[in-house]
Amino acid sequence: MTLAQNTPKQNSTVQNSENPPDKEAVKTWIKEQALALGFSDCGFLSVSHPVFAKEIKRLQAWLDKGYGDCLPFLKENHHLRANPALLVEGAKTIISVRMDYLCDKPAPRCVEDDARPNHAIIARYARGRDYHKTMRQKLKQLAKLIEAKLPEWQHLTDGAPFVFRPFSDSAPIFEKAAAHHAGLGWEGKHTLLIHRQAGSFFNLGELFVSLDLAAPNEDNPAKNLCGSCSACIDVCPTRAIVGARTLNAAACIAYLTIEHDGSIPTEYRKGIGNRIFGCDDCQLICPWNKFAKITQVADYAPRHSLDDISLLQVWAWSEDEFLQKSEGSPLRRTGYLNLLRNTAIALGNAPFSKDIITALQGRIGQNPMLDEHIDWALNEQRQKQLKIDCQMICDE
Template sequence: MNSRSQSELDWINQIDWLREEARALDFGDIKVSDTDLSQAGPKLREWLDAGCHGDMNYMSEHAHLRADPSKLHPGTIRVLTVRMDYLPDNAPMRTALDWRQKEMQKLEQGEQAVVAMYARGRDYHKVLRNRLQTLADRIASKIGPFGYRVFVDSGPVMEVELAQKSGLGWRGKHTLLLNREAGSMFFLGEILVDVPFPVDAPVTSHCGECSACIDICPTQAITGPYQLDARRCISYLTIESKGPIPLELRPLMGNRVYGCDDCQLACPWNKFAQLSQVPDFLPRHHLDHVSLLDLWSWSEEDFLSRHEGSPIRRIGYEAWQRNLAVGMGNALRSDAVSEQDKQLIGNALQKRRQSSTPLVLEHLEWALKQISNQVN
């Protein structure tokens, strides 16, 4: 066996330093991959051709770039992929015997609004981007000027494929990345670089015969292992879709008004999910425990000001009200909601009939029809 050259050893030492710097910036881990995604390209094209991306036209517009990261920044030969955990480090999370069960119970409290955990705090795009930029600056201070480009769910990058290729985890059957030490409750970010860092090896899958994520999906959006039809996904319906939510899917959404965590809550690996050390991810405006009525009472000015710096702000007030109307309609259908709360919800919906946009009004009228538990 040939001994490693001094230059190879130097780069390996740089990787050790890089991981220390990444952890100092509150990244859970950092791994390195090359840019070869040739095996993933055909799968992406098949998914797009089937129309599973719905109205997310940006997925198809730059598909050729997604399959080849080297085209996104001249000279790119490596991709640094980071993980940043986002479970809030607060008293409710620290004292819960099982935080997943605690979150699942919120789905049974029909008068409560359920917001996906990642969206309850500050916009992760800004948090990760700023820290990745800091990491890039530190790399430049260490090795000298180099070419790079930072991405945080903001460009045509196949994040999970790159993370899987780098050994940061494996793709779960729900299509999200899973990590043995952190489950799936984390964000991903990338730095495309022209530096020949040694690549990390992929890890094997550890899902086995488990189908918990598939079985629990409220809308059956996970059509099979590693297959997601975004058009049925509650995250897509409440965030990406700008039009009417299909009638047949509304009752299945329950009180989920922004995103959905069900497949992650059911995953056994998330018992290892890590609490975040980043204060930005602590819940704002009681989004971890807030009623549908409270959120419905917000004016557009309230929505814009209270969601300043939040990922929720991007969907706009109209989509926010649309989602809430569906949640309130489902509350009116629920046997778990008191008659008093149903009366308050019905009155609140009635008061908005004259001031709602056509899109919101259509969902509002549907909601009011649920008083008799008849879906129309």
């Protein structure tokens, strides 16, 4: 598979002229450059937009129900979330972008991952380079292109020095709300952003700039088109989506396999299935993802066969191998021990195999927390062996 390497366009919608370009022309030019860099879409929102203060109330109501107790950072910096202008002194506009990350289109409305129970399933966004790095790098490139045009855009800067700062899931920002009101999509019932022409397999980023490109009351929200569909709620293996746009984070497989440290509660282990880093089920089943696009950014291409690797292969990794294969990858976030923990659970959920039992037994004694998950997995495998033996006796 070859992914296109886009470069910014040389031709510009905004031409040198005695009359300075208006805001719409400038925004059109910026969007052209963003698309040429590999972003899938681009929108604009004032740092003073009232949606951020409204989102604080919604966040607090969610926290009051205990759904975010496992994510203490969401209880902090509410003053920054409510007023993004405080994050970057002099910033006036948020340039919201999204970037498609699929390298292969999955079958529509089908969780194909379940058909490969001996494979280690890694969320599709995490199979290549860490998107945080890619996103920020490209946002910096966009900022430099904008900076080069400033001599023509002085009327949008008030004569102040140009200020910019890129973000991607790296600061207390209501990313989805900003993207929604900038016209990049709506928040689906699974809490992820959906675009009617591109589904939801994309990452979000923001570039704060000191250009005055959007009034505080300027709004372009995408219409919510989920309707009565509840496919994402119904498919969730651990019932983490407790209502439309309401997630119990502690039950989400993405949280359990990436952010959670230590023992994973037993009530969620069977639901995890063969997912060892993240989960795509709620997106795979979403009807809007029949419109999902293939990425134009080479960094998302899978490394080390992470799109087609067996559970036993991952289980056999040494710590040095993990560090080598996870260099520059989102996998590094969960850590070696927790990745083994996740894989042990997946091996317990896999079809019965003597090779799996032997492999699990081979790691006993390395770590008490890991041993607990190995013991659970061995018990699951032995229960399956017992059922097979009983069926053979009945058949005789």
